[in-house]
Amino acid sequence: DAGVTQSPTHLIKTRGQQVTLRCSPKSGHDTVSWYQQALGQGPQFIFQYYEEEERQRGNFPDRFSGHQFPNYSSELNVNALLLGDSALYLCASSLGEGSYEQYFGPGTRLTVT
Amino acid sequence: AQSVTQPDIHITVSEGASLELRCNYSYGATPYLFWYVQSPGQGLQLLLKYFSGDTLVQGIKGFEAEFKRSQSSFNLRKPSVHWSDAAEYFCAVGDGSNNAGNMLTFGGGTRLMVKP
Numbered sequence: 001d002a003g004v005t006q007s008p009t010h011l012i013k014t015r016g017q018q019v020t021l022r023c024s025p026k027s028g029h030d031t032v033s034w035y036q037q038a039l040g041q042g043p044q045f046i047f048q049y050y051e052e053e054e055r056q057r058g059n060f061p062d063r064f065s066g067h068q069f070p071n072y073s074s075e076l077n078v079n080a081l082l083l084g085d086s087a088l089y090l091c092a093s094s095l096g097e098g099s100y101e102q103y104f105g106p107g108t109r110l111t112v113t
Numbered sequence: 114a115q116s117v118t119q120p121d122i123h124i125t126v127s128e129g130a131s132l133e134l135r136c137n138y139s140y141g142a143t144p145y146l147f148w149y150v151q152s153p154g155q156g157l158q159l160l161l162k163y164f165s166g167d168t169l170v171q172g173i174k175g176f177e178a179e180f181k182r183s184q185s186s187f188n189l190r191k192p193s194v195h196w197s198d199a200a201e202y203f204c205a206v207g208d209g210s211n212n213a214g215n216m217l218t219f220g221g222g223t224r225l226m227v228k229p
Contacts, residue, residue: 033216035217043157043203043217043219044219045218048214048215099215100147100215102215102217103159104156104157104158105156106154106155
């Protein structure tokens, strides 16, 4: 039973560019949440997707957007990258939008230069 | 708004010694409380959680935590630390009154180092 997977593992982008990160939830899970973890800090909630809709959103600008596909996988898109977007991006999946039984993936390390 | 404070950024303990990591939260309603561990380059692994009931909860790897509502605390303990416990530990809080979301608010983390 595969857990939460994320791709790519690492990537490097230049300021102003756009990036797409991908997440496949744990088998049987239908809800995906995204978190940003800056170096030396705790994760911060970006948003949650359930039934292909954004259900909750944290304090992040509109440059951060997402999508959930019918197979429950999800993408996180960040436009107009800033140096401050450099971070580890974590995906978490659960069964049901209100479930706190969340499983985290290993993350994608984004470096913006 | 809910918040979580982990007062200790770094803690060093000797192998075999006991451990207590502090966590204080600020939340007006029913908090759901969690402890996660993160090893270098890894995602987050859930150690234990508190939703309701017995205020002393047992988790994996020999960890336990005690919920003290009067002190707004949820401290993590382990009676005897192993070298493999060296990692970053995060306390988190969720909204127990909201059935339509599972957003977690995390503390800043405590880095645990274990001396041989």
